[in-house]
Amino acid sequence: MSDxxxxxxxxxxxxxxxPAPVKTTGFIGxxxxxxxxxxxxxxxxxxxALLLWFTIVPSVKFLFVDAVWTGTDRTACLTENGACxxxxxxKLPQLIYGxxxxxxxxxxxxxxxxxxxxxxxxxxxxxxxxxxxxSLFFFAFPVVAFFLxxxxxxxxxxxxxTAGLLQLxxxxxxxxxxxxxxxxxxxxxxxxxxxxxxxxxxxxKAIYWLIFPLTWLRDQLEASxxxxxxxxxxxxxxxxxxxxxxxxxxxxxxxxxxxxxxxxAAIAIVIKLMGLDHGGLSVVQTRLWGGLLVTLVVSVAxxxxxxxxxxxxxxxRRSSIPLIRIFSIAFIEFWRGVPLxxxxxxxxxxxxxxLPGNFTVDGLVRALIGIALFTGAYQAENVRGGLAAIPRGxxxxxxxxxxxxxxxxxxxxxxxxxxxxxxxxxxxxxxxFKDTSxxxxxxxxxxxxxxxxxxxxxxxSAPSTLFTGFAFAGIIYFxxxxxxxxxxxxxxxxxxxxxxx
Amino acid sequence: MSDPIVKITGLNxxxxxxxxxxxxxxxxxxxxxxxxxxxxxxxKSTLIRCINALEEFQEGEIVVDGIELGPNLKHIDxxxxxxxxxxxxxxxxxxLTVLDNCTLAPIWVRNIPKRDAEATAMKFLERVKIPxxxxxxxxxxxxxxxxxxxxxxxxxxxPKVMLFDEPTSALDPEMVKEVLDTMVDLAEEGMTMLxxxxxxxxxxxxxxxxxxxxxxxxxxANTPNEFFASPQHARTKLFLSQIxx
Ligand SMILES: Nc1ncnc2c1ncn2[C@@H]1O[C@H](COP(=O)(O)OP(=O)(O)OP(=O)(O)O)[C@@H](O)[C@H]1O
Ligand SMILES: [Mg+2]
Numbered sequence: 045m046s047d048x049x050x051x052x053x054x055x056x057x058x059x060x061x062x063p064a065p066v067k068t069t070g071f072i073g074x075x076x077x078x079x080x081x082x083x084x085x086x087x088x089x090x091x092x093a094l095l096l097w098f099t100i101v102p103s104v105k106f107l108f109v110d111a112v113w114t115g116t117d118r119t120a121c122l123t124e125n126g127a128c129x130x131x132x133x134x135k136l137p138q139l140i141y142g143x144x145x146x147x148x149x150x151x152x153x154x155x156x157x158x159x160x161x162x163x164x165x166x167x168x169x170x171x172x173x174x175x176x177x178x179s180l181f182f183f184a185f186p187v188v189a190f191f192l193x194x195x196x197x198x199x200x201x202x203x204x205x206t207a208g209l210l211q212l213x214x215x216x217x218x219x220x221x222x223x224x225x226x227x228x229x230x231x232x233x234x235x236x237x238x239x240x241x242x243x244x245x246x247x248x249k250a251i252y253w254l255i256f257p258l259t260w261l262r263d264q265l266e267a268s269x270x271x272x273x274x275x276x277x278x279x280x281x282x283x284x285x286x287x288x289x290x291x292x293x294x295x296x297x298x299x300x301x302x303x304x305x306x307x308x309a310a311i312a313i314v315i316k317l318m319g320l321d322h323g324g325l326s327v328v329q330t331r332l333w334g335g336l337l338v339t340l341v342v343s344v345a346x347x348x349x350x351x352x353x354x355x356x357x358x359x360x361r362r363s364s365i366p367l368i369r370i371f372s373i374a375f376i377e378f379w380r381g382v383p384l385x386x387x388x389x390x391x392x393x394x395x396x397x398x399l400p401g402n403f404t405v406d407g408l409v410r411a412l413i414g415i416a417l418f419t420g421a422y423q424a425e426n427v428r429g430g431l432a433a434i435p436r437g438x439x440x441x442x443x444x445x446x447x448x449x450x451x452x453x454x455x456x457x458x459x460x461x462x463x464x465x466x467x468x469x470x471x472x473x474x475x476x477f478k479d480t481s482x483x484x485x486x487x488x489x490x491x492x493x494x495x496x497x498x499x500x501x502x503x504x505s506a507p508s509t510l511f512t513g514f515a516f517a518g519i520i521y522f523x524x525x526x527x528x529x530x531x532x533x534x535x536x537x538x539x540x541x542x543x544x545x
Numbered sequence: 546m547s548d549p550i551v552k553i554t555g556l557n558x559x560x561x562x563x564x565x566x567x568x569x570x571x572x573x574x575x576x577x578x579x580x581x582x583x584x585x586x587x588x589k590s591t592l593i594r595c596i597n598a599l600e601e602f603q604e605g606e607i608v609v610d611g612i613e614l615g616p617n618l619k620h621i622d623x624x625x626x627x628x629x630x631x632x633x634x635x636x637x638x639x640x641l642t643v644l645d646n647c648t649l650a651p652i653w654v655r656n657i658p659k660r661d662a663e664a665t666a667m668k669f670l671e672r673v674k675i676p677x678x679x680x681x682x683x684x685x686x687x688x689x690x691x692x693x694x695x696x697x698x699x700x701x702x703x704p705k706v707m708l709f710d711e712p713t714s715a716l717d718p719e720m721v722k723e724v725l726d727t728m729v730d731l732a733e734e735g736m737t738m739l740x741x742x743x744x745x746x747x748x749x750x751x752x753x754x755x756x757x758x759x760x761x762x763x764x765x766a767n768t769p770n771e772f773f774a775s776p777q778h779a780r781t782k783l784f785l786s787q788i789x790x
Contacts, residue, residue, distance in 0.1 A: 440599055441636035445650035445702060446625040455649065460640050542640050542682035 121506040128508045135498045142334010151192045197324035202279030207262040210255045218248035272321040280308040330408040334489035342480040349416040354423025379421035387414045392486040419476045426468040430461030470532035474525045550575045556605035567761045578738045580748040583758035589741045593708045597628040629699030633711040635691045637683035644679040647698045669697040689720030709740040
């Protein structure tokens with residue numbers, strides 16, 4: 045027993061109380077171990093604190109403490125030098141809708157609501173039916189939104205549109221031939237031009253007779269009065285039959301047939317509901333659109349169209365077919381080499397000069413196309429970076445399993461490539477969102493444009509309105525961009541589950 | 546035995562000016578196991594990659610199960626459906642689970658309903674002894690397990706011929722055995738196999754014929770017993786002395 049009591053690990057006498065060790069948790073601990081633990085860190089902490097003091101405090105003071113919250117005109121805001129919120133409140137309709145007629149603004153609200161109803165379930169991964177949801181958002185919604193926002197109806201359907209498109213194509217061929225023939229009267233190489241021109245006109249004539257049955261049918265339909273629904277029935281029948289045949293005919297074609305019929309039934313309901321067959325809603329010209337509406341229309345359309353454009357160009361740039369590759373490279377380099385402002389000016393003021401005389405494109409649509417192609421070129425380079433990161437073995441393994449190029453690309457290569465470049469893609473989306481403010485220089489009033497227009501109102505001219513307005517616009521832009529950024533982080537984290545062990 | 550399932554005649558291939566494959570003739574009968582060996586750069590990989598058209602060639606003819614391989618794309622697809630391939634670096638699809646790796650091709654190439662494809666995939670995953678890992682991602686598995694998934698993935702397409710390009714070279718020694726065991730099982734079930742490998746034990750145990758390649762040519766082909774006991778060619782002797790030591 046004496047051995048055990050003598051052991052070194054048994055206390056002989058009691059210890060006196062010692063002070064507690066320096067705290068490393070809690071607020072005090074954090075300050076001590078993270079912020080003030082070395083001379084450099086003390087310096088950095090002091091500088092940061094000063095910076096925060098000089099930015100946060102005045103902002104809070106301007107936006108909240110000194111702010112004016114009620115009032116009916118500028119007099120309320122003259123006394124204080126804080127933000128003039130009644131001004132924003134008074135101008136809010138203009139900032140959201142622009143000059144969109146007041147009586148019709150429910151259409152804009154309905155469009156926003158529709159977008160939210162379709163977008164939110166699509167962004168939450170847990171919710172089911174992603175395929176239907178996505179196709180509704182990407183294909184059905186834009187059409188419905190167009191007829192809601194712009195208004196107007198349809199005078200025909202698939203058949204007359206096809207006929208119209210083919211006719212336009214044919215007219216432009218004949219037009220080109222005619223131009224050559226005209227040139228041949230004065231040119232030095234007249235015979236050559238004459239032969240070429242006659243040839244082109246001949247081809248155009250041949251196409252004219254080739255599509256004559258179609259155009260004739262359309263003219264008959266238009267004369268009959270019930271053109272929309274007859275045309276609709278014909279289109280439904282033709283498309284459904286094609287779906288049936290391609291889907292496997294009697295053996296396996298019933299499902300595609302059912303889908304096609306269901307889709308057309310849904311389209312019919314929409315046409316009926318919106319009264320598209322007799323004129324639809326009253327037309328609101330796009331030059332009356334403005335504010336947040338224009339910002340959202342331009343950016344959503346730009347985001348949705350630029351990614352497919354970018355993917356197509358990136359794949360084209362890696363294609364083994366020289367013509368496709370050269371076209372893609374030229375296209376990408378051209379758009380990347382031109383500033384967006386130039387693109388917008390060109391689309392707005394120059395493009396109409398090049399288009400055939402009877403062919404006009406709406407101003408907003410022109411800007412949209414310009415932005416989509418511009419961003420598409422940037423997205424192409426982002427996507428190409430992702431494609432380059434995929435080892436060759438992936439494509440080879442897929443090919444060895446018998447997958448075609450299309451399936452290899454869409455199931456193996458692109459899903460991996462896009463995951464790699466989510467941050468870059470979203471980066472481009474965010475800069476697109478902010479660049480939409482450039483459309484104000486081509487006479488479209490987006491959020492920023494509407495804001496600047498509202499400054500001119502003498503009723504609200506006070507020293508603080510300018511700052512209030514820009515602060516408000518800044519907050520709106522920030523909320524959207526920050527939202528995109530956070531969501532992309534979430535998606536990135538989720539999709540890259542396979543890279544974590 | 547029956548007709549050859551793979552018949553290569555007068556195969557020549559160049560990379561630019563470099564003559565990689567020179568006048569290769571090779572016949573593989575149904576159920577035969579062939580091991581291809583030879584020094585690095587002798588064209589072994591190139592040869593078996595020609596069989597499922599991962600490489601194109603300039604001269605000669607390859608017939609797989611009666612389908613002639615040429616520049617015609619239609620035939621390339623037909624051949625690839627009949628030939629499975631296992632790569633040195635596994636080449637599993639990292640963004641898909643093990644099960645999805647194994648059902649992708651049956652669903653998208655053979656149009657098999659998803660449920661049936663999954664049942665078949667599970668059957669093959671059981672055969673390579675990893676059914677309980679079906680929902681993992683490839684990155685979460687060991688190299689040996691990944692290579693066995695790759696074998697299962699190739700088998701789900703019911704290939705008539707299996708090609709292996711150094712399937713164990715990227716593995717740690719203790720994992721080599723599990724993969725080789727899987728391949729031995731496959732051989733015992735009667736699969737036609739062309740295996741590029743330096744595992745001479747596997748060649749002795751499983752192969753019907755060992756083919757030795759050097760500088761783009763087949764310079765010796767014999768039963769394993771003959772091949773190891775009395776190599777004919779000086780190059781073969783040198784190679785064997787280096788590799789068996
Ligand atoms: N894409 C290519 N372009 C040019 N030369 C190539 C290419 N691929 C392979 N080669 C050359 O062809 C020859 C044969 O290559 P191959 O990969 O078939 O050899 P291998 O026998 O499989 O060698 P290893 O045992 O190292 O895998 C090598 O000399 C290699 O350098
Ligand atoms: Mg090799």
